[in-house]
Amino acid sequence: MVFMRVAISTTNGGLDDRVSDVFGRTMSFTIVDIENGEIKNVEVVKNEFAMRGGGAGIAVSQLLADKGVDVVVTGNVGPNAMSILSSAGIRVYRGSGLKVRDAIERLMRGELEEIRSPGRPMGRGRRWLG
Amino acid sequence: MARIAVASGKGGTGKTTIAVNLAYFNRVDLFDLDVEEPNCHIFIKGEGKEKVVYRKVPSVDKSRCDYCGICRDVCEYHAIVVLKDAIYVMHELCHSCGACSYFCPRGAIEEVDRPIGRVVEVQSEIRLTYGVLNVGEATPIPVIKHVKRKIGRDAIIDCPPGVSCPMVESVRDCDYCVLVCEPTPFSYHDLKLAMDALDKLGIPYGVLINKHGLPFNIEEKIDAEIVGRIPFDRKIAESYSKGELLHNYAETFREIYEVIKCR
Numbered sequence: 001m002v003f004m005r006v007a008i009s010t011t012n013g014g015l016d017d018r019v020s021d022v023f024g025r026t027m028s029f030t031i032v033d034i035e036n037g038e039i040k041n042v043e044v045v046k047n048e049f050a051m052r053g054g055g056a057g058i059a060v061s062q063l064l065a066d067k068g069v070d071v072v073v074t075g076n077v078g079p080n081a082m083s084i085l086s087s088a089g090i091r092v093y094r095g096s097g098l099k100v101r102d103a104i105e106r107l108m109r110g111e112l113e114e115i116r117s118p119g120r121p122m123g124r125g126r127r128w129l130g
Numbered sequence: 131m132a133r134i135a136v137a138s139g140k141g142g143t144g145k146t147t148i149a150v151n152l153a154y155f156n157r158v159d160l161f162d163l164d165v166e167e168p169n170c171h172i173f174i175k176g177e178g179k180e181k182v183v184y185r186k187v188p189s190v191d192k193s194r195c196d197y198c199g200i201c202r203d204v205c206e207y208h209a210i211v212v213l214k215d216a217i218y219v220m221h222e223l224c225h226s227c228g229a230c231s232y233f234c235p236r237g238a239i240e241e242v243d244r245p246i247g248r249v250v251e252v253q254s255e256i257r258l259t260y261g262v263l264n265v266g267e268a269t270p271i272p273v274i275k276h277v278k279r280k281i282g283r284d285a286i287i288d289c290p291p292g293v294s295c296p297m298v299e300s301v302r303d304c305d306y307c308v309l310v311c312e313p314t315p316f317s318y319h320d321l322k323l324a325m326d327a328l329d330k331l332g333i334p335y336g337v338l339i340n341k342h343g344l345p346f347n348i349e350e351k352i353d354a355e356i357v358g359r360i361p362f363d364r365k366i367a368e369s370y371s372k373g374e375l376l377h378n379y380a381e382t383f384r385e386i387y388e389v390i391k392c393r
Contacts, residue, residue, distance in 0.1 A: 054268060055208030055223045062202065062211050080220055088213050 004034045006107065007064050008100050009074040013044030019095040019103050021075030024057030025050045030100055031067065037108060057081030064090065073103050073112065076119035083118075092116075132391050133285045135304035135333075139320030141291035143310045144340035146170060147366070149288035151376050152308075153256055155383040161281055162260035163300040164290040165247060165273045172373045176254035183261070184243035185272045186226045190217050194238035201230035201239060222268045247273040251280070274299050293320075293327045301328065306393050307335040308357060313344040318351060325354060334393060338386065357393075358386035 009026035010017040020026045026047055033041040045067075049059040057077065061084035064072065072085060075096030085092055093112035095103035106112050136149040146164075150173040153160035162170035171178070188201070188210070199212040209223040210230060221244060231239040247263040247270075261277040263270045274296060281287070281303075289300040301307050307328055311321045321337065328335045336357035339349065343362040360366070360382065369376055376383070 049208075053207070055220065058211060058220055058223070059208040062208070062213075065211075065213050080223075084211050084213075084218065087216055087218065 002036055004071060005067070005069050006032045006034060006071045006073060006104060007067070007069040008032065008095070008103060009072075010044070010100060013046075015039075015042060015099075015101045015104075017100050019073055019075065019098050019100060021096040023072070023074045023077045024060050024081055026060075026074070029060075029064070031069065032100075032104060034104070034108070039104065055080075058084060061085050061088070061090075064088075071107065073107060074115075077115060079118035081118070082115075132306055132393075133281060133283070133287065133304045134390055135287040135289050135301040135307040136310060137289040137297055137301055137307055137324055137328075138291060138310045138317075139293055139322075139324035140311070140317045143312045143317050144360070145291070145310050146173075146288055147370055147376070148308065148310050148338060148340065148360070149286050150174065151379065151383045152387055153258075153286040154375055155380045156286075156387040157256055158387075159257045159259070159282060159285050160288070161277055161285055162258065162288045163274050163277055163296075164288055165261035165263045165270045165277065166290060166296070168260040168262055170258055170260055170288055171250070171252060173375055174252060174254050174256060174258040175373075176252040176258075178250040178252045181249045181276075182245050183247045183249055183273050183276045185246050186228065186241040187221045187224045187244045188219050188230045188239045189242040190219065191238045191240065192217070194236045196236060198235065200233050200235060204229040204233045222266055225269060226272065249273070249276050249280070270296050271299050278303065293323045297324075298327065298331065301333055302331065304333060306390060307333050308390060309335055309337050309354075310340050311337055311348060311352075312341040313339065313346040313348040315346060318346070318348050321348075321352065325352075336390060336393065357389050358382070 008030045009020045010030045011027045013028040013030045029045045031043045049056040058080050061081045065088035072092045073095040092115040094115050136145050138145050162168040202210045202212045207223045209220045211218045231241050246267045252258040259280045261273040263273050290296040309324050311317045336355040339359045341362040342359040
């Protein structure tokens with residue numbers, strides 16, 4: 001039996017939602033269990049870190065590692081989150097804009113691009129005022 | 131005898147111009163607490179004496195750690211990540227509260243010094259003390275606190291923009307605050323935020339209108355004492371861009387200081 005747990009960054013969550021572009025501050029994660037190529041279970045987890053101060057990407061990475069996620073599908077991942085995800089052995093794929101259902105199909109067919117290097121950090125370090 | 135903070139809310143209204151010239155023409159010690167991008171030293175030139183600033187961050191003894199995750203759970207800032215058989219500390223997110231080492235049941239966490247910036251003292255015609263935060267650090271507060279220790283009974287304090295923690299820490303122990311604004315809707319909006327913050331902190335303040343003469347009538351909208359006006363004058367911007375003091379306005383800055391030092 002081949003089992004894989006996939007976490008997809010989403011807004012409201014569910015198979016008909018679309019993959020959101022942000023990781024740490026996405027509104028929810030749709031966590032899909034795949035067994036032998038079939039969707040067995042779908043769980044939507046609200047991202048309570050979305051509106052928190054700093055370190056959302058880190059907290060979310062920790063959460064997904066604790067949940068035993070194997071693969072993440074999202075848009076961009078910051079440097080801190082990326083290093084935690086890779087330490088936890090979680091692979092990250094780009095799927096922003098796709099429907100969750102389609103993203104999973106493409107993932108299983110090996111058509112999604114793997115993200116190996118972090119994008120721009122979203123949280124700390126921004127400063128608008130001079 | 132007064133410690134006078136110069137703040138604004140909106141950035142770019144002229145805090146540094148006002149602070150530097152107020153200090154220089156009245157021979158008062160100057161402190162630059164905008165440690166993320168200090169610039170008073172461009173105007174008050176001289177050889178600087180430097181001291182490194184450290185703060186405490188956790189260091190994990192991996193031979194003792196059993197990855198129980200308590201340190202992660204007590205960290206308010208997600209600065210520690212614990213996986214099944216690995217632990218990571220995100221130093222730049224750590225606020226040095228010490229909770230992780232306090233609560234670690236196995237005594238595996240020790241607090242160690244990490245350099246985060248420096249304090250520089252310049253003795254010129256006046257004394258300037260400023261902080262510099264290292265690039266990539268999340269919080270300027272520890273560096274601001276180190277600079278503040280050098281403040282005596284009389285001081286002009288250049289504060290960071292905004293009204294969040296760095297500004298609050300910078301104005302907190304002053305006797306009076308000058309809020310620099312310019313006659314624009316944006317500056318007016320942020321001025322109100324700054325006034326709210328100072329009201330809550332119980333710090334008396336007055337408003338200084340910079341770039342006076344711009345068409346937006348800010349004075350009729352604000353309910354605070356106006357302590358001075360600096361005209362909208364292209365020559366001021368030119369001097370500023372060359373790192374020069376405003377000798378043509380020396381008298382204005384002396385008058386303003388006379389008004390605010392006894393508030």
